[in-house]
Amino acid sequence: MSCDTFKPLLMGYLDEELTALEAVRVEQHLEECHDCTAELDDFRKLKEVTRNMRVVMPDDKYWDEYWSNIYNRLERKAGWILLSLGSIILSAYGLYWVIAEVFLDKNVHPVIRIGVLTLIVGFCTLLVSVLRERFFLSKSDKYERIKR
């Protein structure tokens, strides 16, 4: 078998994660292959220099607050959803009321009607534009700029 087959196994050998049979196979290969032996020695030195190193953990207070932060945000999210729902219902009713009051009432001055109509058309145009942009963005690859 080629060295490429053994290279990943060198990691398991170094970290004592191989089965006895796999370890014997690696040892047999190492006896014959100086390149893999040298590479294993390099990895052993790297492991030695980092033996006592650890990722610095955030303070305990962060871990104590970790779940409560999530809980609070979950709770708030539910609140935001209810708030948004209420706003949508009231906005829809408001729109209906405006249409009924402004457009069905013949006493309203035409300038006010035109103004309200312009506002509604502008709002709808912006809304459609934003929704369309988000729709096309969601279809494209969000991660294409990332080199893996």
Add this chain to the structure above:
Amino acid sequence: MNPIEEGSAIERCKNGDREAFGLIVQKYMKPAYYVALGYVGRPDDALDISQDAFINAFRHIKRFDSSKSFFPWFYSILKNLCLNHLSRSRRRKEDSIEQMVEEEGQSRIPVETVNPEQGAVQRDIEVRIGKALQRLRPKEREIIILQHFQDYSYQEIADLLGIPIGTVMSRLYSARRELRRELERMGVRY
């Protein structure tokens, strides 16, 4: 928490039980942090993103197949959030070359030795290793952090990431090789 208790907690989560989700969070918050740190490189961002991932996981917990392990499913959510974050920060960096140069010079994964009697030389190596780690690809950083710095076994890593042990070994091999090359490039002797 054993797998049976975890399965039971997940079922309760599916019925909207937030306290049960708290048990899941307590079990996986540190691995989630390590994975996020491997991707984004900054402790504060890693904490925020891992919390966001738990929130998204709870919101979509009904889609989770309870017959499978939780973490590999959660991992895909977490990874996507990390990639989104990287994508956004890259765009920000492209907007400011000065900021990019400054950040490249300063940023490093925070690592430290557990030996209290370390000298200045060891401290210098720590800083350089942290910088070298920052230059690895996210998947390489992730596996180095889990295995090298947090002593997870191959089986634990395979279970966490939902990959075979053979993939753990090959990924670890390429990650260590790259770390060694980076350290050589930086002139670190050990």
